[in-house]
Amino acid sequence: MPFKLDQVVTVHLSIADETGEVLESTFGSEPLAFLSGRQQILPRLEERIATMPIHGKSTLTLSPEEAFGAYDxxxxxxxxxxxxxxxxxxxxxxxxxxxxxxxxxxxxxxxxxxxxxxxxxFNHPYAGKTLTIDVELIGMREATPEELDHGHVHGAGGHHH
Ligand SMILES: [Zn+2]
CATH class of the missing domain: 2.40.10.330 (Thrombin, subunit H)
Known part of the structure; x- marks a missing residue:
């Protein structure tokens, strides 16, 4: 099931390259929050998160083409x-x-x-990399009118301003 548009989706994730080296991780620090349906994260990752229950965990591997593109x-x-x-x-x-x-x-x-x-x-730092992503769905809520107006999430995992 695809997400309803404009949900605030909060996740923890860890991204590793093909050698297993962890490039970045939110586990143990502030999670990532994004608005669903607005191409704020990789499409394949968003598709996978949409299939997960709250507190569910999943792992997916993305080719460079599915992630940040070939190295140019x-x-x-x-x-x-x-x-x-x-x-x-x-x-x-x-x-x-x-x-x-x-x-x-x-x-x-x-x-x-x-x-x-x-x-x-000018390549994305992860261009040309096959990425393995561990993701845990922390929570989901409706976006506030202000968040929709700004086009980003406020509070935990989002903008503080
Ligand atoms: Zn804002």
Whole structure:
């Protein structure tokens, strides 16, 4: 059964790559909350959660295509140090957000620093990875009018503002 639209769905999840290394996990910390039917999480993951009872647990494995896409070599560029804000510390592993001509935000990561040449990668950090996700459904409730207005969840697992 698909979710009713606009439920606040709260889950714990843990994401591991194909070697079993855990990339991120909410177990033991704040859970993740999302609005159903709004493409806020991976579609295959949302489909699976929709089949689970409250407090149910499940594990699914997603190919890169079902998760964050294949790794795209053409999304790796070399930028000059001078194209970054002056004095910005530039180190491998740092995340930045570029804004393109249409005002769209394009997150990227610095993957190499060699003198003036800064290698930057616009791929999603999990691009090209087969992901195994352990998920536990914590709870579900109707979204409030304010949450629907903002398009995100408030409170535990959501925005605090
Ligand atoms: Zn809000």
């Amino acid at each position: 070599e053409s999304a790796v560029r070399i930028a000059k140090r001078s194209s970054f804000p002056e004095g910005a510390p530039l180190e491998e592993g740092m995340d930045f957000v570029a804004v393109n001509e249409s005002g769209e935000e394009m997150p990227f990561m610095i993957t190499k620093v060699e003198g003036d040449d800064i290698t930057i990668d």
